[in-house]
Amino acid sequence: MALKIIASTCTGCSACEPECPNVAIREKGGTFVIDPKKCTECEGQFDAPQCVAVCPVDGCIKKA
Amino acid sequence: MSSPATAFVSIGDLRKGRQALSAVVADLPDTGGGCGSSGGAGKSSCGSSGGPDDMPAEIWDKVKNHPCYSEEAHHHFARMHVAVAPACNIQCNYCNRKYDCSNESRPGVVSQKLTPEQAVKKVLAVASEIPQMTVLGIAGPGDALANPKKTFDTMRALSEKAPDIKLCLSTNGLALPDQVDEICKYNIDHVTITINMVDPEIGAKIYPWIFYNHRRYTGYEAARILHQRQMLGLEMLTARGVLTKINSVLIPGVNDEHLIEVNREVKKRGAFLHNIMPLISEAEHGTVFGLTGQRGPTAQELKAVQDACMGGANLMRHCRQCRADAVGLLGEDRSEEFTLDKIEAMDIVYDIDKRRAYQAKVEQEREAQHQAKVDALAAAFDQQLLNVDPDMTVLVAVATEGHGKVNLHFGHATEFQIFEVSQSQALFVGHRRVDLYCQGGYGEEEQLPSIVNAINDCHAVLVSKIGACPRDELTAAGIEPVDEYAHEFIEKAALGWFAGYRERVASGAIEHHERGDARIRQGAFSGPTVAAA
Numbered sequence: 001m002a003l004k005i006i007a008s009t010c011t012g013c014s015a016c017e018p019e020c021p022n023v024a025i026r027e028k029g030g031t032f033v034i035d036p037k038k039c040t041e042c043e044g045q046f047d048a049p050q051c052v053a054v055c056p057v058d059g060c061i062k063k064a
Numbered sequence: 065m066s067s068p069a070t071a072f073v074s075i076g077d078l079r080k081g082r083q084a085l086s087a088v089v090a091d092l093p094d095t096g097g098g099c100g101s102s103g104g105a106g107k108s109s110c111g112s113s114g115g116p117d118d119m120p121a122e123i124w125d126k127v128k129n130h131p132c133y134s135e136e137a138h139h140h141f142a143r144m145h146v147a148v149a150p151a152c153n154i155q156c157n158y159c160n161r162k163y164d165c166s167n168e169s170r171p172g173v174v175s176q177k178l179t180p181e182q183a184v185k186k187v188l189a190v191a192s193e194i195p196q197m198t199v200l201g202i203a204g205p206g207d208a209l210a211n212p213k214k215t216f217d218t219m220r221a222l223s224e225k226a227p228d229i230k231l232c233l234s235t236n237g238l239a240l241p242d243q244v245d246e247i248c249k250y251n252i253d254h255v256t257i258t259i260n261m262v263d264p265e266i267g268a269k270i271y272p273w274i275f276y277n278h279r280r281y282t283g284y285e286a287a288r289i290l291h292q293r294q295m296l297g298l299e300m301l302t303a304r305g306v307l308t309k310i311n312s313v314l315i316p317g318v319n320d321e322h323l324i325e326v327n328r329e330v331k332k333r334g335a336f337l338h339n340i341m342p343l344i345s346e347a348e349h350g351t352v353f354g355l356t357g358q359r360g361p362t363a364q365e366l367k368a369v370q371d372a373c374m375g376g377a378n379l380m381r382h383c384r385q386c387r388a389d390a391v392g393l394l395g396e397d398r399s400e401e402f403t404l405d406k407i408e409a410m411d412i413v414y415d416i417d418k419r420r421a422y423q424a425k426v427e428q429e430r431e432a433q434h435q436a437k438v439d440a441l442a443a444a445f446d447q448q449l450l451n452v453d454p455d456m457t458v459l460v461a462v463a464t465e466g467h468g469k470v471n472l473h474f475g476h477a478t479e480f481q482i483f484e485v486s487q488s489q490a491l492f493v494g495h496r497r498v499d500l501y502c503q504g505g506y507g508e509e510e511q512l513p514s515i516v517n518a519i520n521d522c523h524a525v526l527v528s529k530i531g532a533c534p535r536d537e538l539t540a541a542g543i544e545p546v547d548e549y550a551h552e553f554i555e556k557a558a559l560g561w562f563a564g565y566r567e568r569v570a571s572g573a574i575e576h577h578e579r580g581d582a583r584i585r586q587g588a589f590s591g592p593t594v595a596a597a
């Protein structure tokens with residue numbers, strides 16, 4: 001159970017990084033990546049995955 | 065300091081403005097004042113008068129070297145933006161996040177993102193190279209306060225290393241109430257809030273969603289929360305004496321009339337300056353508005369809304385809608401000289417005394433110019449009333465490279481300043497960007513129609529010089545090319561030309577006709593920077 005960021009549509013804006021309650025997001029070569037081992041899809045933490053809710057690009061963050 | 069009246073404001077206006085100001089200030093809890101709050105004869109705009117006459121001394125001190133807050137200052141002092149804040153917490157229909165935010169930086173131009181450390185280094189490099197650089201802003205490309213750590217790390221370092229530089233930031237206001245303490249901690253004394261509506265019904269057409277308290281809100285609810293946070297943030301800043309500028313994007317058919325109400329509401333809450341900007345909207349920007357065909361306003365549509373707001377918060381008319389990484393005087397961009405690799409190679413010596421000495425010299429020059437302008441005007445016109453409508457006003461376009469004078473060749477202009485001229489005053493009402501007519505010494509035939517479009521609502525264009533070819537074409541388009549006021553002060557030149565125009569109308573030599581509308585140039589400013597010469 002994890003989400004992933006589609007690098008080709010990521011704008012590198014960094015909005016998702018500080019929102020992640022599991023500190024699973026980091027920058028890699030100008031865009032951002034999610035560590036699947038840390039990602040919980042915010043289950044039990046928030047109503048919706050925080051990275052998806054704040055991301056400005058529709059469809060950029062999907063289920064891995 | 066003695067206070068000569070500026071060309072824009074009558075003494076009566078000033079007095080009325082002052083009284084209204086003290087009345088408003090008395091209503092507000094512990095504000096730092098703010099001439100934006102002056103009601104009544106709101107023509108005494110600090111945004112465009114540029115003089116110390118119409119505001120309290122402590123406010124004048126805050127704005128006099130700030131090119132975004134003082135129309136006159138923007139010819140003398142430079143600002144820079146550092147792009148340390150890429151993240152945003154809302155989505156606007158005029159913004160495409162694949163490019164920069166078109167709110168403060170035009171879309172389609174990719175900027176170099178900076179870390180706070182890189183930003184500080186860049187600021188010190190620019191400040192050493194351009195001593196008139198007095199203002200540092202964080203304007204995106206996202207929202208300054210949606211990136212609080214990056215924004216305030218930058219501000220903290222700068223307040224230590226370059227204490228003479230004024231700090232400012234711009235925000236959509238959503239996170240503002242939570243950050244007011246931090247803003248005050250680093251002496252950030254200018255904050256710009258983009259407010260496009262005070263009615264969530266209208267807001268829902270502009271903002272598809274916001275991210276707030278760990279949730280994405282959409283529709284009416286999103287706009288309602290944003291509106292409440294904007295108003296609360298503005299009130300808090302006013303209470304702490306921070307000067308606020310309100311930016312509003314004019315979106316025809318969505319918020320055009322409504323901006324008059326926005327103006328009233330922000331004025332009531334102590335906003336210092338209101339800047340109404342045209343929507344920039346082209347399909348290739350990939351914004352929602354660009355893709356749905358929502359157009360930007362024409363020059364006259366923009367002016368009509370600005371004019372309707374004249375009695376409210378002071379209007380800013382000289383905004384150039386610059387990018388989130390612009391460097392230099394308003395309307396010019398020297399950011400190419402200060403890319404990261406170039407800064408690496410620079411030997412940076414931040415000499416605060418040298419900067420102060422330079423700025424003092426600029427200040428002297430500027431006061432001398434101001435006085436010369438006032439003298440020239442006082443001596444100039446006492447025109448007898450003619451057999452012509454005394455309330456007649458026309459617009460004139462002016463080619464200038466600064467110093468308040470008509471001193472630019474038509475072919476070298478990348479923008480024209482627009483003045484509204486009546487019998488008794490010439491009022492700066494805006495500017496129009498154009499593509500350069502002269503390139504490599506030859507006139508570009510195909511550029512002329514676009515220049516005519518940009519100033520088509522003007523009766524005349526005042527220039528220092530103009531070639532025979534554009535002269536004929538302008539005349540054919542009904543715009544009179546005027547070069548006999550070369551190197552005169554703009555107001556004096558405009559009033560002088562208008563006096564002659566009225567005489568010609570009175571004598572029957574010409575007939576007075578209303579002019580049509582003009583087109584606001586879309587897209588990024590691409591011409592070479594004239595002011596650098």
